[in-house]
Amino acid sequence: MLAAQDRIETMGEVALEAMQRLDEQHGSLYAVALNARSMYLIGRGEHEEARTLMQRARPLHDRDGHLFGRAYEEAIYSMTLSQQGRVGDAVRGLTAALRHTEEGMAGTGSAGSVIAAYLAEGYYEQNRLEDAQTLIHDYASLAEQQAIVDPLAVILLTQSRIAHLRGDEVEAEEVLERLLYLGYRHSFERLVSYARAEYVRQATLSGDLDKAERRLREFDPEHDRVNRDELIFHAGETEARTITQARYLIYTGRHTSARVLLQSQIREAKLSRRRRRELKLTLLLAISLNAENKVNAARRCLLEALELGSQREFVRAFIDERQPALRLMREVRSSMTQLPDLPQRDRLIADLDHLLRQAGAIATAGNTASGLAREFDPALVDTLTEREKKLLRHVANGLSNKDLADRLSVSINTVKWHLRNIFEKLQINNRVQAIAIARHLGLID
Secondary structure: OOOOOOOHHHHHHHHHHHHHHOOHHHOHHHHHHHHHHHHHHHHHOOHHHHHHHHHHHHHHHHHHOOHHHHHHHHHHHHHHHHHOOOHHHHHHHHHHHHHHHHOOOOOHHHHHHHHHHHHHHHHHHOOOHHHHHHHHHHHHHHHHHHOOHHHHHHHHHHHHHHHHHOOOHHHHHHHHHHHHHHHHHHOOHHHHHHHHHHHHHHHHHOOOHHHHHHHHHHHOOOOOHHHHOOOOOHHHHOOOOOHHHHHHHHHOOOHHHHHHHHHHHHHHHHHOOOHHHHHHHHHHHHHHHHHOOOHHHHHHHHHHHHHHOHHHOOOHHHHOOHHHHHHHHHHHHHHHHHOOOOOOHHHHHHHHHHHHHHOOOOOOOOOOHHHHHHHOOHHHHHHOOHHHHHHHHHHHOOOOHHHHHHHHOOOHHHHHHHHHHHHHHHOOOOHHHHHHHHHHOOOOO
16 A cells, blocks of 8 residues: 555555564565565665565565566566666566566466566667567556556656657657656656656757756756655656756756766765666766866766676667767777777777667768768668758758757757757768758758
8 A cells, every 4th residue: 555655665664564573474465565675675775685585575476376476576676686787687587577477377467567667668778669669568558557656657758768769759748748647646746756857858858958948947856855855766766866957957058067966966876886877977977077078087987887887788878868978989989099908998899889889870980971971871861850850951951050040949059959969860970961961862952
């Protein structure tokens, strides 16, 4: 009941009391108490103790055939792995758990929805978007019926982010509206907070800074109770909690404020050993430093982020930050030839190449505009949204940034960010190349 009401602190206290009254002889009843206490400990960042409790719970769920309890235990266990940077292990465990759950004779839907939510997000992080979409299609409605805050937020946020990547802003916003509705309907503050943070995230990453500012006022991270809560859960670990605000400060050029915010949060993430969160914070710090031409410090931060995401565990955490992150990764990759004695140099090169390849950002260096147009892959145009295609035509017809801003009724900063996104998606560097490609594709005479 407390879990369904999202009263996690109280749930943790009651679970501890139940654990003192029960033991292994009570089977799944005791295991449910272990699950509940583990969930609370995860929010506090006490991973080892949580993992120990879950290892005790697992055989009890199996013995009693308690499918939902086992599914919830698997989901919580996956959180500890992801928080500590072991996304691959989390995905493998959740895949096996979902298969086991789906093979059960009864209750597969409700039990599977919890596992599917975290597995879909794991697939998203690995850039396996089609696999993630399949799970969302099969289980999102069941997750809504369960109405457990964290898995519900995870599956809907993942669905919205995939739509946003496809350029389908209508679907992306519809999903977030759904998340808001469910938050208000069930009085779940966390759902409302996560949805509002995601609105800011998507507007910022799209370069619509006017919209991001409006959305940020609605979110108001300084006074958002969830944002100040000591407990941190999977759905808000790499967004909402400081990160949304810091990214917006970076995009609007307020780098000193962003870095003060990021550095304090990095210290806290290190103390609680939240590697996944630390990675995202460190990457944003690198982006901020690079934007102010603090090149050496930026490169050191990026290498730290790569170490935190070692074994290529993370993809979208890096490439979702788009042009600023990709530009820095390319710069660091180019500089590697000058650092023959760098420890783990070959692995870092391989990791950077993997990320750039996943982002579609590896292009032939030194292409002329006409040569690039001849070698250009027309399929890259499909990555542009309709708005970006329209903007490309205007650029090709010679409109200045001010003309574009007036024509589209947006700020010049918004135009600049749209152009950077277009250049990044098309793997080009400037307007001259954009005009050559537009002419090559027949967008202009």
